[in-house]
Amino acid sequence: MIKVGIIGATGYGGRETIRILLGHPQVRIVLLAADPSFTGQRIDQVYPEFRSRIDLPCLDVDEAKFAKECDVVFLATPDGLAIKFAPALLAGGAKVIDYAADFRFQDVKLYEQHYPIKHTQPDLLKDAVYGLPEFNAHRIAQTSLVANPGCFPTAVVLGAAPLFKNALIEDNFIIANCLTGASGAGRKALLPMILPELAANVQPYKVASHRHQPEMAEVLQAITSSAASVCFIPQLIPVERGIIATITARLAKPISLEDLVDIYNGIYSQAPFVRIGAAGELPELKQVLGSNFCDINLALDNESRTVIVFSCIDNLVKGLAGQAVQNMNIMFDLPQTTGLL
């Protein structure tokens, strides 16, 4: 059994990690830590859905204890904390999967430009692997430090990578218009998130200025060896969870929808969690909720030479905790799907 510790257990990422791992046949959750305001509370008091399932207390973070008692530690923490916790955890022999951005960028300057944080562990970056198993599984298997991708980048990169890889589009340029549920903002008392503000509403935000944009661009370039320009338009819609990315681009040259579907199926033939819809099918967001799938559907507007890619994920699963467990499976040489189907 893999002994797991979760730091940041009381946020939505922590909760979803617990939910998934309770059904994982090779895992035992042994330690939880959370913000000091929760110290001493049992997790089933914070989330009564866990009553009779798990009753561990929320501890203060003690890296040495976690490193000693855990084989792997999930850092379901805000940006900037992994820099602080990871060194001692790794030094103590635990593998680390970070949910935040601390180890996603190979270039420290890019990180510091978009996050208001001084990166104190640049040396760890050479070991860190961007945890997108569809493209980096081999490297994930060999590292002890995985940077779990952002939720929007997961949806957009998986949906757009074949366009870049196969040089299908003009100017290597996509528009990514992404609708997201409110859980993406975390479990925080924020005014725009209260139901009277958000119900019956749609709120575009950080248009063309969201910090997931440089992540998307960097990752697309890294995995497709192509230049990549992304105009990213996030919009908050009144649902709890899920992201549907509508990616549009102009085709460099004509292609049939069937051929396009074939290209996608080819690229993802070994990816158990990417499902490509048949030509003519459209997705609904709901079909991925609660699961680790990324469902991709394709359409063409021949009149305007536009390719339209829909990429749907559950932001808390494939966009967060599920992908982290998928990475853990790879790091421990288990089938990717263990505990995730």
Add this chain to the structure above:
Amino acid sequence: MIKVGIIGATGYGGRETIRILLGHPQVRIVLLAADPSFTGQRIDQVYPEFRSRIDLPCLDVDEAKFAKECDVVFLATPDGLAIKFAPALLAGGAKVIDYAADFRFQDVKLYEQHYPIKHTQPDLLKDAVYGLPEFNAHRIAQTSLVANPGCFPTAVVLGAAPLFKNALIEDNFIIANCLTGASGAGRKALLPMILPELAANVQPYKVASHRHQPEMAEVLQAITSSAASVCFIPQLIPVERGIIATITARLAKPISLEDLVDIYNGIYSQAPFVRIGAAGELPELKQVLGSNFCDINLALDNESRTVIVFSCIDNLVKGLAGQAVQNMNIMFDLPQTTGLL
């Protein structure tokens, strides 16, 4: 034209008051005040729905200025502030309508028992009138200080008063199971109100301990001259607005549904905002949203001698700003419905 000032303009009560008064043919809004964090902001910056309609700035509270420039001031403020603002406003010649509980209880002790506030203006209580026009219109017309009722008491008192008035039920006892939308908690960043917590959820709260319970009991006794015992069960449901009260009681003696409907129609024959459903009709909450109506529907379970009363209001209109405007109309000798239909 009636010159109106609104203190607490940026909360949901203030916003709804502005929305209604913008359509009132006899009113001009002349002054707004709000929490100091809004000072200097225009109301149409806080609520962009008001752009091109009203662009008054949010001022700090200045009772003398409001008393001088306004005929009536709406105190859309939290409990405890009317005690502070009302004396100078009244002394300066303005009429006052308070949205909070400060002047609802004739008995200062009852107020201080349920609200953590020292009541410093007990002398004003003899002038204050509980602003439920269906029972107190005559006294509202003659006062300068109206205590606008709580949202739950409005729904429950209007729904249950005929049962007490006509001695129809056993033990003068009702159970009031009330579902409410989230706007009832005000425009505040509260964790249980964020959409990921509340969507797809129902949250009972303050069961048999909510401070609207003593208000219901006192008012029912005052207006029906009957003892009144109320078991009050509030539940938060995932909607923005609206209250549906399900009031149940055991009948003291058999009565037909038709006779019951007749009794209700009789009691509310002069009330333009109370609509009694025909025998056999059931309500839906939606039919009152956005309006000042209180819709009441009746049902009987003959087998168990239970009478079931559904009473629906929009908590922000008949339960708050609409009722306040109805009271204002009465205080200024206008038809009750002016600006409200």
Add this chain to the structure above:
Amino acid sequence: MIKVGIIGATGYGGRETIRILLGHPQVRIVLLAADPSFTGQRIDQVYPEFRSRIDLPCLDVDEAKFAKECDVVFLATPDGLAIKFAPALLAGGAKVIDYAADFRFQDVKLYEQHYPIKHTQPDLLKDAVYGLPEFNAHRIAQTSLVANPGCFPTAVVLGAAPLFKNALIEDNFIIANCLTGASGAGRKALLPMILPELAANVQPYKVASHRHQPEMAEVLQAITSSAASVCFIPQLIPVERGIIATITARLAKPISLEDLVDIYNGIYSQAPFVRIGAAGELPELKQVLGSNFCDINLALDNESRTVIVFSCIDNLVKGLAGQAVQNMNIMFDLPQTTGLL
């Protein structure tokens, strides 16, 4: 492995059964049948969430084939079809779990009074067991024909049974005010269920005339050996799934909340899916969604001698497919929780 067939696979009950059974370690789904309009479609075409998980086609009902190839057949079908399908299935050696009301009433007359169907298989009733494992596990283990309970009766009976069993309440009378999500009406294009009608709405319906009322009363009497009178008030709220029953009654004599909680804990000490909240805790509906738990919380209004019981279930799981799988586990001598945690 238990070979399972599902008739009525394309409704919400069928879908949820498939979802649960895909995670059940002892089960293989071998046959699906559905309404003829689906004949030949694969289930993952009807529900794309199942793509890459299960791709069985929807067949026409062929009782002989199902009896031959399946160990157990789930009849996720409307009222009246189990009467038609069960005899041949049972005769062919398959166990049967019916989701509808056909075998819930021991008295054919009660069934025919509340359902517009002629009961053609009264002889099967003596073998049928009402599938509420918390009270009937022993008999469920010995039968081949389980009548899966209605969703509302599951929530109300589990929540109220201790009150009757221990003679705690006046007149053996409860009011059950039950809020339900829209999936309870099944996957049907009904006007009151479309989002523009139901969003932001609450709709009481069949007040004191719903056919789950006699089921509740009969079952409460059967399992508690007490008379039982129920006033049942169902209300539709704008959520997809879940039932929260608020059960109220007047106490026959005073009892402390702690003693009441103890009584409930005692009665359900062997029930793995019933969780009793501690004194002072209130539930939220969300804590049971997606799971087979029935969460019960208790409150007292001492002033009015009222006991308030909240009983929460997911109507599609503990109220339908999960309970059916729990019954199947018992029928096949597996731990009740297999595949359900």
Add this chain to the structure above:
Amino acid sequence: MIKVGIIGATGYGGRETIRILLGHPQVRIVLLAADPSFTGQRIDQVYPEFRSRIDLPCLDVDEAKFAKECDVVFLATPDGLAIKFAPALLAGGAKVIDYAADFRFQDVKLYEQHYPIKHTQPDLLKDAVYGLPEFNAHRIAQTSLVANPGCFPTAVVLGAAPLFKNALIEDNFIIANCLTGASGAGRKALLPMILPELAANVQPYKVASHRHQPEMAEVLQAITSSAASVCFIPQLIPVERGIIATITARLAKPISLEDLVDIYNGIYSQAPFVRIGAAGELPELKQVLGSNFCDINLALDNESRTVIVFSCIDNLVKGLAGQAVQNMNIMFDLPQTTGLL
């Protein structure tokens, strides 16, 4: 007073027209007609929100009677019925405002290509005016037959027209990614619209094949004298009402956001229902709900030379009944805003 008749009174367009006209100071609703299934029912029985406000019965359509008793008839009917009803209404002296597509296209062939209907009244097309007051007010004032625009074209044309008029974009090409509430599909019992299907969901549909696309393209060309190519991507989101169009295009040459805002303000300086957000402001859908405003906000992604236009309307108001009343006001020489603020 303008005497108004409404045919199609029981659909969402009819209902919203009634709601608005009940507050219009110059209008009296005199006749209602609806589908024969409603014949004889009073409108306040169909929509209980109207109780005590309007109690007209739903009649069968009788063009002669409507023409005789009404000054103007709103045809809130499905495509194809205006062709049938309009000739006799116009001949009888009534003005006509059609909510469907029958008179929107100057070219009969375009209509017949996108709607499965034989157009039997091509001669009326020369009199019909496309009812977009921001561009056609002068012609609307002089006609008796207004073709009320589609909801998506209203949002997209108002949002995009300045881009074409001022030749700001490459290839005269826009992508219009439009989110819509479910009321856009009308008051029909459709399976994808029931709450269990649509809640928590997003459903793209008719991607690059919706029949509002040719309407957008034709109207943009007509009012801007520019070629216009539109890739239209509609998506259904789980809200009752509202459309937010995200319109993207590549700039032909650089422009500052401030200059862009100035251009929009200039073009809509005389349009009382178009509000342009200041540079840096983003919209929320909610700010237009229930009102006749079209709110437009602008953003630039300088890195990719992309202009992003958000255009928000209430699909039932500016996208339907409100725009129809605005057109009526113009046809009867009233200020455009009468009864709409």
